[in-house]
Every structure is written in C-alpha cells, then in structure tokens.
Amino acid sequence: MRAALDRYVVVAVALLILAAVMATALGIGAVHVPVDRVLAVVARRCGLGDHGVSLLEDQIVWQLRMPRVLGAAGVGAGLAVCGAVLQSLTRNDLADPYLLGISSGASVGAVTVLVFGVSFVGLAGATAVAVAAFVGALGALFVVLVLASGRGGTLPPARTVLAGVAVGQACAAYTSFVVIARGDQSAARRVLDWTLGSVAGVRWGSSVVLAVVALVAVVGTTAVAGRLDAFAFGEDSARSLGIDVTRTRWMLMVGTALVTAVLVSYVGAIGFVGLVVPHMVRIVTGPRHRVLVPVCALVGATFLVAADTVARSVVADQEIPIGVVTGVVGAPFFAWLLRRGRAES
Amino acid sequence: MSPRQECAGLRADRVSWSVSGRRILDEVSLECGPGTVTGVIGPNGSGKTTLLRVLAGLRRPTSGSVEIGNDDLHRLNARERARLVALVEQGATTDLELRVRDVIGLGRTPHGSRWRTGMDARDEVVVATAMDAADVAHLADRPWQSLSGGERQRTHLARALAQQPRILLLDEPTNHLDLQHQLDFLGRVRRLALTTVAALHDLELAAAFCDRLVVIQDGRLVASGPVAEVLTTPMIAGVYGVDAAVGAHPVHPRPHVRWNGVISAEC
Amino acid sequence: MRSRSGVLARMRTAGAAALALATLAGCGIGAPRAGGSRAAGSGYPVTVTSCGVSTTVKTRPERAVTLNQGATQVALALGLGDRLAGTAYLDGPIPAKWRTAYDKIPVLSAEYPSKERFLAAQPDFAYASYGSAFDDTAVGTQRELAGEGVPSYLSPFGCDDEAQRPKASWAAVWNEVDSVAKVFGVANRASALRRQQQESLDRLRATGAGKGLRVLWYDSGRKTPFIGAGHGGPQLIIDAVGATNAFANLPGNWADGNWEEIVAADPDVIVLADASWDTAKGKIAYLERDPVLSQLRAVRQHRFVVIPFFESTPGVALMDGAVSVSRQLRELVARR
Numbered sequence: 001m002r003a004a005l006d007r008y009v010v011v012a013v014a015l016l017i018l019a020a021v022m023a024t025a026l027g028i029g030a031v032h033v034p035v036d037r038v039l040a041v042v043a044r045r046c047g048l049g050d051h052g053v054s055l056l057e058d059q060i061v062w063q064l065r066m067p068r069v070l071g072a073a074g075v076g077a078g079l080a081v082c083g084a085v086l087q088s089l090t091r092n093d094l095a096d097p098y099l100l101g102i103s104s105g106a107s108v109g110a111v112t113v114l115v116f117g118v119s120f121v122g123l124a125g126a127t128a129v130a131v132a133a134f135v136g137a138l139g140a141l142f143v144v145l146v147l148a149s150g151r152g153g154t155l156p157p158a159r160t161v162l163a164g165v166a167v168g169q170a171c172a173a174y175t176s177f178v179v180i181a182r183g184d185q186s187a188a189r190r191v192l193d194w195t196l197g198s199v200a201g202v203r204w205g206s207s208v209v210l211a212v213v214a215l216v217a218v219v220g221t222t223a224v225a226g227r228l229d230a231f232a233f234g235e236d237s238a239r240s241l242g243i244d245v246t247r248t249r250w251m252l253m254v255g256t257a258l259v260t261a262v263l264v265s266y267v268g269a270i271g272f273v274g275l276v277v278p279h280m281v282r283i284v285t286g287p288r289h290r291v292l293v294p295v296c297a298l299v300g301a302t303f304l305v306a307a308d309t310v311a312r313s314v315v316a317d318q319e320i321p322i323g324v325v326t327g328v329v330g331a332p333f334f335a336w337l338l339r340r341g342r343a344e345s
Numbered sequence: 346m347s348p349r350q351e352c353a354g355l356r357a358d359r360v361s362w363s364v365s366g367r368r369i370l371d372e373v374s375l376e377c378g379p380g381t382v383t384g385v386i387g388p389n390g391s392g393k394t395t396l397l398r399v400l401a402g403l404r405r406p407t408s409g410s411v412e413i414g415n416d417d418l419h420r421l422n423a424r425e426r427a428r429l430v431a432l433v434e435q436g437a438t439t440d441l442e443l444r445v446r447d448v449i450g451l452g453r454t455p456h457g458s459r460w461r462t463g464m465d466a467r468d469e470v471v472v473a474t475a476m477d478a479a480d481v482a483h484l485a486d487r488p489w490q491s492l493s494g495g496e497r498q499r500t501h502l503a504r505a506l507a508q509q510p511r512i513l514l515l516d517e518p519t520n521h522l523d524l525q526h527q528l529d530f531l532g533r534v535r536r537l538a539l540t541t542v543a544a545l546h547d548l549e550l551a552a553a554f555c556d557r558l559v560v561i562q563d564g565r566l567v568a569s570g571p572v573a574e575v576l577t578t579p580m581i582a583g584v585y586g587v588d589a590a591v592g593a594h595p596v597h598p599r600p601h602v603r604w605n606g607v608i609s610a611e612c
Numbered sequence: 613m614r615s616r617s618g619v620l621a622r623m624r625t626a627g628a629a630a631l632a633l634a635t636l637a638g639c640g641i642g643a644p645r646a647g648g649s650r651a652a653g654s655g656y657p658v659t660v661t662s663c664g665v666s667t668t669v670k671t672r673p674e675r676a677v678t679l680n681q682g683a684t685q686v687a688l689a690l691g692l693g694d695r696l697a698g699t700a701y702l703d704g705p706i707p708a709k710w711r712t713a714y715d716k717i718p719v720l721s722a723e724y725p726s727k728e729r730f731l732a733a734q735p736d737f738a739y740a741s742y743g744s745a746f747d748d749t750a751v752g753t754q755r756e757l758a759g760e761g762v763p764s765y766l767s768p769f770g771c772d773d774e775a776q777r778p779k780a781s782w783a784a785v786w787n788e789v790d791s792v793a794k795v796f797g798v799a800n801r802a803s804a805l806r807r808q809q810q811e812s813l814d815r816l817r818a819t820g821a822g823k824g825l826r827v828l829w830y831d832s833g834r835k836t837p838f839i840g841a842g843h844g845g846p847q848l849i850i851d852a853v854g855a856t857n858a859f860a861n862l863p864g865n866w867a868d869g870n871w872e873e874i875v876a877a878d879p880d881v882i883v884l885a886d887a888s889w890d891t892a893k894g895k896i897a898y899l900e901r902d903p904v905l906s907q908l909r910a911v912r913q914h915r916f917v918v919i920p921f922f923e924s925t926p927g928v929a930l931m932d933g934a935v936s937v938s939r940q941l942r943e944l945v946a947r948r
Contacts, residue, residue, distance in 0.1 A: 030728040045641050055644045059760070060728050063643065091440070116774070126748045184866075186742050186770075193749065200726065201748030203756070223460050229447075230454050233437040239403050240434075241508070242427025242455030287441040290463060317721040317729070 007291050010284065014298035018073065021302050025069045025309040030317070031060055042066075063203070071202030071266070072308045073301035074210035076273055078263050080300025081217045081293055082256040083274025084281075088228045088289065089252055090157035096275040097260040099164045100253060103269035104171030105140020106133040106261065110194050110268075111175045115187045126201060129194070130265045137261035140167050141254070155249045157235075196321035197268035199308050206266050217259045218297040224252070225289035232287070271323050272330030273300055279337055303329075353414035353429070353511040354379045355540060360399055360409035369395045371564045372409065377512075377540055377557070384555035384572075385544045388585060392564040393544040394435070397516045400542060401432040413512055427455035431505035432514045433498070436521065439489065445500050446485045449475055452507025472507050478537065479503035495526030502534070515543040519550065528553075552576055552600045560584055576600045582608055660791045663743070663771035665754050667763045669795050673737035676796075679724060679751065681706075682741035682767060682927045686792055688713055689928040690801050698733040700725050701745075704888060704922045707929055724750040731760075738764040739792065741927075743772040765795065769926055780844045780865060780926045782813060789928065809931045813852055816934055821941040822855025828879040828910070829857065831866055831924070832890035834898055839869035845925045845933070846883070852934040853941060855881070875904060881944065882910045883937060887921035915944050 027038050040051035041061040082097035090099070098104070109132035147163035150156045179188050202210065221228075227248050230238040235245045260274075277300045278292070285291040307325040314320065355377040362370040370392050377383045385393050398404045400411055402418050411418040413429050421429070431452070452475065453468045464472070476482040479499040484492065492500065498518055505513060515534065519527040527547075531554040534541055545551045551558060551572070558575040560568040562584050568575045581589045581602070588608050594601035657670045675697035678684040684699045685706070693713035698720040706714045720729055724744070730751045738757055740746060743766060746754050754764045767788055771777045778784040786806045793802030827850055829840025840846025840857060844865025850857045858877040859869060882899075886892035896916060899905045906912070917940040923933025 030726045031732040044644075047641060053644055056731060056734065058643050059731050064727055064731075093440075126753060186744055190744050190747070198749045200750075201752075203748070226454055226461055230451060232439045232441050232443060232448070232451065233434075234439075236398070236403055236432075237434060237437055239423065240401055240427060240430075240432040241451060242424035244423045282442070286447070287443060288447060312726060317725070318723060319726055 010291065011294055011298070014295050014302070018298050018302045018305070021305050021309075022069050022073060025072075025305050026061060026065050028309050028313050029060065029065055030312065033057060033061055037061075067204045067207035068199055068202050068308065069305055071207035071210045072199045072304045074207065074212075074214035075199065075263050075267055075270065076277075076300040076302070076304025077297035078210070078214040078217050078259050078300075079270065079274040080277035080281075080296040080303070081214075081221050082260050084278035084289075084292055084296045085221055085228065085252055085256050086274075087278055088231055088287075089249060090161060091231065091234070092157065092161060093279070094275070095161070096271075097256060098168075098264075098269060098271075098274070099161065100257045101140035101144045101164050101167035101171065102137045102257055102260045103264055104168040104175075106137040106264045106269065107175050107195060108140070108171045109133040109136025109265075111178055111191050112136075114190045114194065115178050115182050133265035134261055136171075137257075137264060140171060141257045141261070143167050145253075152246070153250075154246045155253060160253070193321065194268045196323035197270035198319070198322055199267050199304075200312070200319060202267065210263065210266060213259055213262050214297065214301075217256070218294060220255065221252075221293045222290065224248070225293060228252075228289040229287075269323070270304070270326060272326040273304055276326075276330040276333055277303055280333070353540060355400065355512050355542065356412040357396075357400060358410050358412070360396070360406040360411060362395055362399055362404060363407050369564050370399065370406070373561065373564070373566045374409075375559050375566070375569055377542060379540050380538050381556045382535055382541045382543065382554060383557045383559060384551040385542060385559050385561060386546075386548065386551050387561035387567075391561045393561055394516055395564075396561060397432065397514050397542065397544055400512075401430050401514050402426040403432070424455045424459070427508060427510075429510060430512045430514060431508040431510035433501045433505050433516065433518055435516045435518075437501065438497075441489075443489045444485070445476075445481055445487050445489060445492070446472070448489055448500055449481075449503045449507050452504040455508060471509060472503075475503040475506035478506055479533065494521050495523065495530070498522060498526070498530055499533075502530070506537070511540065513537070513539050513541045515541065517544050517546055520546060548576065548581070548602050552594075552602065553597070573600050576602065655797050658794055658797075660765055660795055662768050662791065663766050663773065663776050665766070667754070667758070667765055669737065669763045671736075672797050673763075673795065675733070675735050676737040676739060677720065677725075677730065677733055677735040678739045679745040680741035680767075680770075681922065682769075682925070683739040684714070685710065685922075685928050686789055687739065689805060690789065690793055690796065690798055692796055692798070693717060695796065697735055698725075698730075704920060707922075707932065727751050735762055737795065738762055739767075740764070740770065741767045742770040763795075765792065780848060782809065782848060782930075785926050785928065785930060805928070812931050812935060816852045816938050817854065819938060819942070820854035821938040821945070822850065822853035822881075825855045825880045825941065826858045826877070827855045828859070828874060828877070828882045829885075829924075830882055830895055831885045831921070832887070832895075833868075837869040837871065837874070838866050839874075840883070840924075841865060841867040845927075845930055848926070848930065849883075849924065849934045849937050853938045855941070871905065875908065878909050880910060881915045881917060881941065882908075883917045883919065885921040885924050886918050892916070892918040917941060917944070 027033065027035055037057050038061050041053050041057050043049060044051050044053045045062050079097050083095070086095040086097060086099050087093060110129050113129045113132045144163045144167045147166065148155050148160040150159055175191070179191050227243050230241045230243045239245050278296055281292060281296045281299050285295050307322055307329070311320045311322045311325045357373060357375045359372040359374050360370055361368065361372055373396060375383070385396060387393055395404065399406050405419055416429070418426060449472050450464055450468070453464060453471065456468070457465070476485060479502045481496065481499050481503050484496060489497070489500070519530055522530065527550060531550060534543070535554050543555070555572055557570060558572050559566065560575060560580060567584060568580055576591055578589060578591055581587055586608050588605040590603045590605060591600050592603070656672065657668050659666055659668045674695050676687065676692070676695055677698045678687050678696060678700070680701050681703055687693070687696055688710040693716060696717045698718045700720045701723050718733070720733060738751065744750060746752065746764065746766060748756070751757065754766065757764045768776070768778050768784065786809065789805055790799070790802045793799050829846040829850065831838045831840060839859055841862035841864045842857065842860040843863065846866070847857055847860060858879045884892040884895050899908070899911045910916070917937055919933045919936050923929045923936065
C-alpha cells in the first residue's frame, strides 16, 4: 500500500515539475515576451478569445517555442527511457541509447548529405539529412546486431557492447575522413552542429512525431517492466524466472534502437541524457522498472527542456549547442556518482 | 507451507550436454521421488552445475530428456517451466539497490499475466509465506547490498519458494557460508518437504541432509541410491582420491565420514 | 495496487495524453493576420531563381536581412544600406568604403540569428551566401520563410547541391549582383557596378603586373597547406593580373597542397590570405622558421603579397583584391 502511494506521489511530483519547467520555457527566449502575452497567445490558440495577439507574438510563442519545448520534452523522455532499458538489459552502468551504433550510423548518413551536398531521393536540405540519418542509423544497427548475435542468435551483453564500439569507431573514422577530405569550412561547421544536436529546428509537425514516439516508448517499456526487473541477477536468473531472454533482448534492443534512430534523425545526437537521467532517477525511485521508466521519461523531458532553455538564453545573440549544456551538467554529476559509489563500498 | 500443488517427481533420462565438441555431461540418468532431497556430489568440474542447469531447463540437453511429473521439461515454454522448477544459483549478485522484498517478489514473475507489472494480493501472500519459510521476514525492507552471505542465500531461497515450484534446485547453496548458516539453511530446506536436488560440496552435509545421493565424475554418473549405499570408502577413494572411513554417526541415524589422508599413489 | 487494472489505467493515461496532444496541435485556430499589405509598386512582382528555388518578391523590400557577410557586402555595394533591417554573421572586417553605411544597420547576431531574433526584426526579405543560413536550426528553410511571407534568396555560390553552383567567374559574381538588384528594383546600380568592375578588370589585364611570375596562393594551414587551386577566387585574381598559378592543375576553388610539391615548384611570389583565424603574419612566421621552407626563393627574398581573405572569395570585394594584388606585385617588381 505504501509503495503504491509513493509511486503515485513521485510520478505526480515529476509531472508537476515538468509542467512548470515547460511553462517557464515558453516565456524565455531571444525576444522578450511578457508573461501575460504568452498566456494570451496560448489562450487564443485554445479558442479562448482573441486578446489582440500580434502575428509576431503568435509566431514566437506558438509556432516556435511551443513545438520546440514539446519536441525537447519528447526527445528527453525517449532518450532517458531507452537509456534505462539498455542499462538494465546489458547490466552496464555506462550503456546509453547510442550503444548499438545508432548515433554513429546516423552521423554517417547526415555527414554524407551535409558534405557531399546531395539531394537524396528527390528530397533536399534538412529533410534529406534527417532521412539519411535514419537510414544510416538502421544500417549501423543491422551491422551491430549481426556482429553481436552469438551462437543461436542470442545477444550476449558483452558482445553487443563491443560490437557497438567497433561500429561506432568505424563510423567515426568515415565521418572524420569525409569532413577532412571533402568538406569545406561551412560543411565542417554544419557537421559539428549536427553532431552536438539541436532542437532549434523542431516545428509542429516534427514535435508531434517526437512526442508520439516518446509516448510509445514509455508505454511499451512500462508494459514489459516485469521482464526487465527479472534481469537483476543476470540472464540465467532471468531465464529461471521464465523470461525468454533472447526474444526479450531482441525485442527491446531493436525497439529502443528504432526509437533512438527516429529521435536522432530529427535533432542529432544529444548526449548524456540517456546515460545520466536513469542514474539520477534510480537514486530516488529504486531500480524497479514500473516506477523507474515513467519517472525517467518525466525527468528526461524536464532535463532536456531545461537544457534547451539554457542553451538558447544564457549567451545573448547566440545559441550554445544543447549537447554542451547536457555535457556540462552530466559530467560533474557522473563524477559525483562515482565518488558516492566509492564512499559506500 | 501454504497449500500448493503436490510436489512432483523428477526424472532425467540419459541426459548429455556438449559445448565446443567437449562432452560436459555424458548420459546422466536420475530419478527423484516426490518430496525427497537428492544430493548431487562430485569433484569440482565434474559437471554438477551443468546438470542442474539442464534440470532447470536453462540449457537444452544435446540428447536425452528431463521430465517433471508427466511433462517433458524442454517442450514447455519458459514461463511454464519457471512455475515448475526454481533454481537457487551459486552466489548470484546484483549491483542494483533492491530491497529484500523486491528480490523475493521477482519470484512471482512467471505467475499472473505476461504484461503485469505489479504484485496483487495473492502475490503478497505467497511472498510473505516464502519469507517466513526462509526466515527473512525481519529483513524485508533491508537493502540487498547490506545483507550478509547467509542472509542473501536465504533470500534467494525465499525467491525460489515464491515461484511456488514443484521442484527446487540448489547449486552449492552453502558455499561461503559459516557452518552455522550452512546447517540452518539445509535444515530449513529439508523441512520444506519439497522435491529438492542440491549440488553439494561437503560430504558430511550431503550425508546429513539428503535422502539419496547421485555421484558425478567427469560428466558421468558413477553411483546413485540411498545415502548409506552410495557413501562408501571405495566410492570416496575412486572419485575424490581420498582415503576415508565411513561409519555410523554417533548421534544421528546417518553415515559419518572420517578422513584418513590423501591417496598419493592414485592418479 | 491491482495489476490487472494497472494495464487499463495505463492505457487510459496514454489515451488521455494523446488526445491532449492532438487537441493542442490541431486546435484549428490559425495564426493572426499580418499587418496591412503595401502597394506593389511598379516593376513588381519580381521572380528570381537560385539553387533550383524560385522566389517571388511582391513588393519592394524595405526591411531586408542579410545573413552572411558576402550578402551584406553585395547589399552595401548596391547602396541598399537604408533598406536593411539587420545583418548577421560577420567574420571579417567590412571594407572601409562601406563602413559608415554598415554601422548604421542593426547587427542581429554574431553568427546566424535564432529564428525568434530574425522574426523580431520583422524582415520582408532574407539574403544569404551559404545554405546553412536556411537550415531549420538557423532561420528556417526557404520554403518555411516563404510560408511566413518572407521571400528569400541564396547566393548561387552557396547552393547545398554542388552541381548547381556556378564555376567561379567574374560574370557569375556580377550575375548574382544583378539578381539581387532586380529584387530591390535597382538594376541600374548593378549595371554601373558591372561596368566599373569590368573597366578595372580591363585595366589590370592591360597592366599585367604579374606577367612572367609563378605564384603560390597560400590560404591557411600548417602541416597541410590549403592553397588556391585552379577554379576559384584566387585563380580569378591570378588570371586578372596576368600571373600563373603554380598549382592551377588542382581541381576546385582551394585544395590541400603538399609542401614537397611547393618546394619543387619554388614559386616567385607567395600571396597570403589574411584572416582572423589564420593571419598572414602567422603564415610568414611559419615559413621563415621552417628549415626547408625558409629556403624558398620567395621567402628568402621576402616576396609576399597580402590581401584580406574576404577579397579572395567570389563576391563584390574580389575586384578590390585583384587591384591590391596587382599593386603589390608592381611594387615587388619595382623593388627588384
């Protein structure tokens, strides 16, 4: 009974914090829009009167900031959940959503379009980059899964991690080579920007996709929370508890890879969220997935919305890449985690 | 124990298991009656752990079959198997910060709906009963990481009992435990009156707590039968290379082993 | 704590969330009307095409925003300073002749402005030199801008698709100026600029300050020098002054050179591009300190020509670069 109440309390608190952070983010930006005007824009769009909202105010608050904040929330939630799943599946604290070569593969696709300036299957510009990134991510996933499948098609965690590292290195080599050999300064800068990730380009269409993908990831993962819990003592222990380990691994790894691939192809490879948020959340909720997963989603969303808000407001006239903000927060947190672990053992 | 299905008998029929061309188990057959405690003994590397894993359904035998009651174990799916057989592994550990209650709750995984994520009232009752049987109820909210070796083993036992199995398998459950905890643990297991197969290191413990013994050497079954019949000087000499005298225990009605020394001439 | 109802509860929550999202996204209420439209004016609407994108400008732009320095300089060269609402991404000094006009225009940002900042300037036209300006992480794609009532133009030299970029030539530079002038209704100024630069070019060719000289165009880099190749701004200048590019055989505008080949070629003169990220002084110091490179004839005799980087890329300032190179070569030759 107490456990249930705690669970609902934690989720409710996390939800409230997320809502507050998102609302704050709507009011912050390069152009100063007073709080009452922000509310006026939102009210108007929800059919509650006109309030004399100007086109510029609507463009800024509703067409730019709202989808951006929603998109950031979706990406943060999705990455955090995928990170939590992979950490449990591989029993590796350093696992993150890019374990299976997703971000490296996506880079290969994106960089190829950015440097060679191709129009790809009739698409051009940002759409071409996104599609190429997705295709690249799937390609890398395929290679990693082929390399990692052990005897009988199992995916032993150690082998999977190594396969991911190998493919990641190969992709990184290709990316560097292409940029140096063929890229001019403009292309090199765009590759760097893409690699560090950004939610600045998210408009309504993209944000809905991102939010839906994140929702699917959260709901789907919570549904298999029991199975993930069973991995606590290793794969044989999970098997003896009735889990089809191989099938569960394939399903979850491919599932998280697909979710991550979609997220990365829209916003680039934003780091640290999938790695750090599960650890943060586990401290509060414990490792049981039924609570861990939804709270990871909420905290991941909050984290990324906050990071994006900082990224676009801390330096006047310029947006810091969001990957830098998540890194600046994530790295010290990780150091603290290590110290805490050392003190306790 | 609360009412549950009748415990079943276990039958392994000429089970073999190979990996990379090496035969780890070679046509091992054994039969355990319902409610009996069978000890599996043999030197290190003889294949005891592998045998238990095959009996648990974690490894598919390359030939032979395992039956529990009337069911062929490897024809069932993983969940059905997990409701029949529970395995307590050697020293299974985790880095996660789970409470004892959570660890035992894992035993309910094969029960209920596949998509369930929480425990219902029935699960709570089973877990509570399992905790009592293993005497870990007072540790329920303690973190796993803070437990001693003995407490951890009892928690694993409770988790296995929470699976409500008909067969209980124990892989060297008393390694790394103090003598007192060893005796306590095995006594507890015996009192469960659940069909049990336990791989054991210590011949005295095997003699004290098992009804039947099965001896494995180099993957092959060397002897099987009631304890008194199996635990003999020639067997110990042949399998362990140790000269021992087996006699009646001064207090309890079971055999008692006294070491005389290593047989140096034997290879 | 019922597990069976847990599944239903989760599905209900998911459903509610999805519904809320759909409502939010599809509220069905459109953007507010833009402020009143202006009269079209004669000569409008005007359509220009670049990089496969056709843009129609309905009225004369009064609040244009230039998103790169090249674009800014074209606008200033056409005397459009009073029709610019903002500039961005300056990466070198503005030539003195345009400095006063430039300082009067608001600077939106050091690099690309965020879309918010861009929209706040209430632009009615956007002009950029590089495709990256129209990324959705910068001010948005040209299509998106068109939907928001802001026509835009991308320099043909900056097309994302390399196949659509023109080969570097004086004519290509002047064509871009013509297109931009057409948008702003100042075609006569573009013609004047073209005439002016053509006259300069003719004079330079007649003077032939670089005749008989083999030139290395050293742009940047140390371990691997980035040098002027056979088809870019550097080559145009070298041709204009009548010199020979020692590495005209290399493809592209600039290319990675090789010190061994440079030593073998032993050029008469080294032209150095001066940029904030790689100064001419720095390059000269490197050459003079290196045991092998300091033995090059041009280094020993200090036969260096220095021009700002921005006068070496195809754009309105390229002619200034050519003039400067010609002058410096004459001085070098006179010194000899």
